[in-house]
Each structure stands twice: as C-alpha cells, then as structure tokens.
Amino acid sequence: MVEQSDRAPLLDWEEGGFGFGGGGTAAVPGLPNGEAAAPPDEPGAEARSPVAGGLTERRLAGWEEKDQIVAVFVVTFDTRSGNTVEWCLPQDVNLEGVEFKSMASGSHRIASDFIYFRKGGFFGLACFANMPVESALERGARMKSVGILTPSYTLLYRYMHFLENQVRHQLKCPGQYSPLEAFYEDKKAILPPTGNGLVTACPPSTKGVPHNRCCMNPEMKITHPAGCMSQFIHFFGEQIMVLWKFALLRKRILIFSPPPIGVVCYRVYCCCCLANVSLPGVGVSVPELRPFFYINVADISALETEVSYVACTTEKIFEEKKDLYDVYVDNQNVKSHRDSLQPLLRLNSADREKYRKLSEQRQMLLYSHEVDGDCTSSEEDLFILFFMEQNNRIFQTLSEVAGSADPTLTAEHVRAMGLDPQGDRTFLVDLLELYGIDAMLVIDNPCCH
The missing domain is CATH 3.30.450 (Beta-Lactamase)
Structure with a gap:
C-alpha cells in the first residue's frame, strides 16, 4: 500500500514536462474509443483540438495550458x-x-x-x-x-x-x-460559451502514450493519477478481477477508507480504467463509468440520480445508504447487498488464471527494465493494455457470435474469451443484457439440475 509520505517531487508547473517527449500522439479522455488528438501540424488538428473535458499535452495538441483553471x-x-x-x-x-x-x-x-x-x-x-x-x-x-x-x-x-x-x-x-x-x-480558463465544460470519463486508450513515461521519477509514478495502476493492483490482488467485472457492468462502486483519502482517489481513477474498450461502437448505449472521486453527505442528492459511478468517501454512514450504491469496498473487502451480484463476488479459476498472467507479464517487464534497460513501456501501460485487450476480446467474440447465422454462445466461446463457462455465467448474462448484444447463452447451469 502506498504510504502517505510518498509525495510528488518538485514540480515546475510553468513547464508541461515530466519526461513526456518523443513523437506520436496522446490519448485524449474526451475523444471516443481512445482516438488520439492530432499534433498541431497534422491535418484536422484544429478541428479536433480538445476543449473542456478533453485536455492533452499542450505540446502535442497545441492546447494552451494556462486556459484551464476555472x-x-x-x-x-x-x-x-x-x-x-x-x-x-x-x-x-x-x-x-x-x-x-x-x-x-x-x-x-x-x-x-x-x-x-x-x-x-x-x-x-x-x-x-x-x-x-x-x-x-x-x-x-x-x-x-x-x-x-x-x-x-x-x-x-x-x-x-x-x-x-x-x-x-x-x-x-x-x-x-x-x-x-x-x-x-x-x-485562468477561457471556456466555451456554455460555461460548465464537460465531465470526462477515464482515458479510454493507451494509444500514443509516449514511450519514455516509465522512466519518470518513482515518486511521480505514485502521485500522478495515470501512474498509480501498479499500486492499485498490489493493494487489491486477485480482487482486482471482481472489481473489473463490476466496472464493465457499469455498477455504482463506492470505496470507503478513513483519511488520508488522496491515494484512495487514485483507486477511483484506476477502477474506471478497468473498463476501457477500444473497439468502435462498443458501449455507446451504456452509461459512462464516471469518476466522482471524493464524496460526502452533501453529495447524496447528486448520487441519487447517478446510474453508474466510482467514488470514495471517509464517511462510514454511506454504508447504510444502500440505495446509493451497488458495490461497497471497505479496505480490500469488496461486497454487495444485492442478491443478483453475489455470484460476481466469487473468484473462479479463469479469474485466477488471468491474474497469474498479469503477474507474469509484470515480472517479464520488470526483468526487461533491469537487464536490458528497455524502457519502451511502463507497468501502467501494461496493466491498462492488459484489461483493454481482455475487454476487446470479450466484445469482439460476442459481436461475432451475435452477427452469425447461429447466435449461440457455447462453452468454447466463453473459454476463448478468457472466462469460466460456469463461474462467469451470471456475469455474461448481465453483460449481454446491458450492452444489448443479441446472443443466446446455452451453457447448462449446474445449479438447475
């Protein structure tokens, strides 16, 4: 777990730096499916230049950094x-x-x-x-x-x-x-005439992430919200797979922790990132998984109208407000009061296998850093890409089955998606319904025999 003493190094806020260099484009949170903002000299850059809610590195997209503070x-x-x-x-x-x-x-x-x-x-x-x-x-x-x-x-x-x-x-x-x-x-910001700006979701892609980001100062990797994924995974361990499913299903996730709350705000961000999908058109009809970050009792009325969010709080009273959330996370304990979600709380063999693969990939990455000095990718890139590829594989398979002459999901299809035909049955049924995918799940449920 990250200690409270971990702090950002001296940041020169006059410079838009921290080792972001090299060519390429940066993924912009406000653009769909991880679309990258065009550099200033690229055709169409002006038309796609990010506005409120879609900011990126000013040196890549020509955005004036000073036009931000409201x-x-x-x-x-x-x-x-x-x-x-x-x-x-x-x-x-x-x-x-x-x-x-x-x-x-x-x-x-x-x-x-x-x-x-x-x-x-x-x-x-x-x-x-x-x-x-x-x-x-x-x-x-x-x-x-x-x-x-x-x-x-x-x-x-x-x-x-x-x-x-x-x-x-x-x-x-x-x-x-x-x-x-x-x-x-x-x-001070120069905002569009609407004034309020847009609320952005989590960055949907790592396309164009500058390659040398992993060489940032280690402290920056803790205090930079895009550099906290490894700490997040370490903290939750295999439970990350449970949170991943709830994020994909756009559930209302509330994380409780006593102060300090800063590092818990980063867990909110990381939770949203678990649901990244880069396939065109996927998820356009489902609620956006929006980070609320820290909330208190004054936010209750706002939360009552939210159908999908991730937030954190230091106020234990929220645990009793069960109509406001679907999933409650207390330290490393993930739980839900909803009977329909109980099967999703149990880890299955496919979950453990995915976590093993994730840990294995991380060890290989660290080895390449140490032995070869290869800094072309970071732990954060690895983690975000791991879940994005997993999500893409699921939706690609579901889309192909739904568009086939026989839109029937078999156990082989489910295993090909990296899921457990029995343990992930409830998850798949909910996923098909939420995303409006016209496919039929025909795997026998042993509980029904």
Missing part, C-alpha cells in the same frame, strides 16, 4: 462556523459545497492530504494541511485547504506541488493571497 480557493476550518471558503478567485464563482469536498471528514486526525473531487461539470484538486498553533481560539490547531477547479482531472496532478506549498504558506501567513492571485491570472 477557480482557485482557500478553505479554512473555523471553530465556530466549521468549514468555510475563506477566499476565492473569481469572486463570483459558485463554490457551494466545495468547503466540504476539499477538507475530508476526519482530516483533523492527520497532518496532510490531497483530495480529488467533482463539482458540477468541473473537477477539483485540493491540498490539506493541519498545523499545531498556540491559540485557544483555534483550539490548538489550524487547518486549511488550497484548491483549484478545472474542466478535466487529467492534468490536475501538475499543480500538486504548488498547492502543497500554498497551503503551508496559508497556515504560516494567513491572508497572504498574492501568489494565488498571480497563479490564477496566469492559468
């Missing part, structure tokens, strides 16, 4: 009035509820944290810090969060170090906002 704010804990927004720019921005999103419930027990969250059509990142003070008025502790809102979460990590520095500055010198004012003026 708001910057400081939240403080007041002993009389609780969490309050102390300062913000622009002054007329709607930040209702952000005081609770950017300071997780239970944070008074920890020294520092970082929190990803969603606010309407925007995503936010806030850095929290708690400093002891000799003040009876503040009851011995000063707690603040400094955060930002942007149209997409994919580049929020760039500002982590700046926000960490600023929250420490605010604790030591309350009320000195000039660095934040300068930051906002330099980075």
Whole structure:
C-alpha cells in the first residue's frame, strides 16, 4: 500500500514536462474509443483540438495550458462556523459545497492530504494541511485547504506541488493571497460559451502514450493519477478481477477508507480504467463509468440520480445508504447487498488464471527494465493494455457470435474469451443484457439440475 509520505517531487508547473517527449500522439479522455488528438501540424488538428473535458499535452495538441483553471480557493476550518471558503478567485464563482469536498471528514486526525473531487461539470484538486498553533481560539490547531477547479482531472496532478506549498504558506501567513492571485491570472480558463465544460470519463486508450513515461521519477509514478495502476493492483490482488467485472457492468462502486483519502482517489481513477474498450461502437448505449472521486453527505442528492459511478468517501454512514450504491469496498473487502451480484463476488479459476498472467507479464517487464534497460513501456501501460485487450476480446467474440447465422454462445466461446463457462455465467448474462448484444447463452447451469 502506498504510504502517505510518498509525495510528488518538485514540480515546475510553468513547464508541461515530466519526461513526456518523443513523437506520436496522446490519448485524449474526451475523444471516443481512445482516438488520439492530432499534433498541431497534422491535418484536422484544429478541428479536433480538445476543449473542456478533453485536455492533452499542450505540446502535442497545441492546447494552451494556462486556459484551464476555472477557480482557485482557500478553505479554512473555523471553530465556530466549521468549514468555510475563506477566499476565492473569481469572486463570483459558485463554490457551494466545495468547503466540504476539499477538507475530508476526519482530516483533523492527520497532518496532510490531497483530495480529488467533482463539482458540477468541473473537477477539483485540493491540498490539506493541519498545523499545531498556540491559540485557544483555534483550539490548538489550524487547518486549511488550497484548491483549484478545472474542466478535466487529467492534468490536475501538475499543480500538486504548488498547492502543497500554498497551503503551508496559508497556515504560516494567513491572508497572504498574492501568489494565488498571480497563479490564477496566469492559468485562468477561457471556456466555451456554455460555461460548465464537460465531465470526462477515464482515458479510454493507451494509444500514443509516449514511450519514455516509465522512466519518470518513482515518486511521480505514485502521485500522478495515470501512474498509480501498479499500486492499485498490489493493494487489491486477485480482487482486482471482481472489481473489473463490476466496472464493465457499469455498477455504482463506492470505496470507503478513513483519511488520508488522496491515494484512495487514485483507486477511483484506476477502477474506471478497468473498463476501457477500444473497439468502435462498443458501449455507446451504456452509461459512462464516471469518476466522482471524493464524496460526502452533501453529495447524496447528486448520487441519487447517478446510474453508474466510482467514488470514495471517509464517511462510514454511506454504508447504510444502500440505495446509493451497488458495490461497497471497505479496505480490500469488496461486497454487495444485492442478491443478483453475489455470484460476481466469487473468484473462479479463469479469474485466477488471468491474474497469474498479469503477474507474469509484470515480472517479464520488470526483468526487461533491469537487464536490458528497455524502457519502451511502463507497468501502467501494461496493466491498462492488459484489461483493454481482455475487454476487446470479450466484445469482439460476442459481436461475432451475435452477427452469425447461429447466435449461440457455447462453452468454447466463453473459454476463448478468457472466462469460466460456469463461474462467469451470471456475469455474461448481465453483460449481454446491458450492452444489448443479441446472443443466446446455452451453457447448462449446474445449479438447475
């Protein structure tokens, strides 16, 4: 498990760097089926240039990095009035509820944290810090969060170090906002006329991921949201296969953890990535699996209307709100109160075989790094590609069977998809129904005999 002390190295937020170099294109979260944004000199680049909700590396797509920050704010804990927004720019921005999103419930027990969250059509990142003070008025502790809102979460990590520095500055010198004012003026967003931007799903593809990403600083691989997949797999082990099925079925997944919540926000991101499919047209009729990141009781009304999401919380009361979720993850324990989902909680032989193959591929990759110095791919690329290829194989087979003269799924078809004909029967039935695939499953269910 990732320790809370793991932090990003000194990030120069004026530069769009971190070793992203070389040719190729970068996958853009806002584009379908992992379509890559065209570099500035490629035909059609201007027409496909990402807007709110589809950001990519500015050097690859010509996007101005400064046109991203929608708001910057400081939240403080007041002993009389609780969490309050102390300062913000622009002054007329709607930040209702952000005081609770950017300071997780239970944070008074920890020294520092970082929190990803969603606010309407925007995503936010806030850095929290708690400093002891000799003040009876503040009851011995000063707690603040400094955060930002942007149209997409994919580049929020760039500002982590700046926000960490600023929250420490605010604790030591309350009320000195000039660095934040300068930051906002330099980075403030120029949004489309609709104003709210778009909520993006997880990056649907690794096509065009720059090859030298695996050579990033090891700390960056922990604190960069696109570099946390290996820690995610280590944490959940074989249970990753259970989460994978729930993600493909677009279930409402809620992850509980006590503070710190930062690394748990990355588990939300990784959970979404398990459902990546790059086949054209697959999943267009199903709900988008959207990351909510950190939520609290103030988000209950918003969650009531969501049919598919992944979120995390520090508030145990959510476990009792069973109408809000399908799957509840407490530490490494994945469970569901829904009878229809109980078969999906049990690992079968095919699940264990897939996990064995994943572990084997990872060992081979690490060996190539160590012995050959081959840095053409990273663990993150490996993990994301592993699940994408698995998903593609399933939907490719289902599509071929549905389009054949005899649209009947046999045990051989199921095994060819890397699934267990008996253990994955419920999963397959649900998958066919959700994705509207016109094929018939004829495998005998031993429970019926």
